[in-house]
Amino acid sequence: MGGGSLFESSQGESEVAVVVIDAHDVVHAGIEAWATGSQPRMKVVGHYAHPGDFIEDHPTASSVVDVVLFGLEYGARAPVFDALRQVCRAGHRVVVYSHLDHDEVILNSLDAGAVCYVVKSESGMHLAEAIYAAGSETPYVAPAMARALHNGAVRGRPRLSTRECQVLIAWCQTENKDVVAKRLFIEPSTVRTHLQRVRAKYAAIGRPAPTKAALIARAIQDGILDVDEL
Structure with missing residues (x-):
């Protein structure tokens, strides 16, 4: 690890210090190669496979890391x-970079505190803009993020x-x-309570x-569930 907040490069240009959190080695290698030669400059100053390891090394924000690029994945479906x-x-300051493009996933990521969400199918330009914006504490809205925010406001979504x-x-x-209870290691009564709240x-x-069919329809409409997952 090394570097500093928007530190000066040998060419006198400001660099954004980025840490990548992703479970896949190929993503780490790809991001580092992509960042090389970027304009304005960015430098990958750390790689982590697990968020917990990153938090152990960086329990609070500091000048060492400007932006965290977070690879959001599925866990227990x-x-x-x-x-x-x-x-x-x-x-x-976290930018989520993921293949998951459902509106509900994006909105929940923003609710969790991410400053921007970029889908991997979107161009590298959007990822670069999101990182630079996060590093300078200015807003940036990538296309899928804009769609999710719009759809969430139009149709209404439960929290x-x-x-x-x-x-x-x-x-x-x-x-x-x-x-459900066995799969999630909880009591059947807890399952009923959660479904009542939903x-x-x-x-x-x-x-x-009011019915299971209606609930499935809502889950699909809000991007919580794919038809292929049924």
Whole structure:
């Protein structure tokens, strides 16, 4: 590790110090190669496979790291927002970079504290702009992020917790609540409570889902679940 906040390069240009958190080695290598020669300059100053290892080394924000590039992945069939939330709460400026492009995933990432969300299918220009903006504490909205924000405002979306999303996904994919409970290592009564809260939140925004079929439809509409995952 090394560097400093927007430190000066040998050419006198400001560089953005970036740390990459991603489980895949090829992503680390690709980002570092892509960053080389970027204008304005950015420098990858650290690689981590697990968010917990990064937090152990950087429990609070400092001048060593300007921007954290966070590779959001699935864990237990739901995106791992808890780890993202932990990094954001430590004060780090986080740009999420992921193949996940569902509106609900993007909105939940922003709710967790990410300053920007860039989908891997979007051009490198958007990723660069997001990193530079985060490093200078200015806003930037990438295309998929803009779509998610717009759709969320237009159609209304419930503010589901990470656990509620996990229960909802598992419920949509299984035959009964007992199976959900076993999959998530919780009590059947806890499953029922979470589903009651999910239905109450949908009803509160004028999108009731009183049946399982309706709940599945809502989950698909909001990008919580793909049809292929059923």
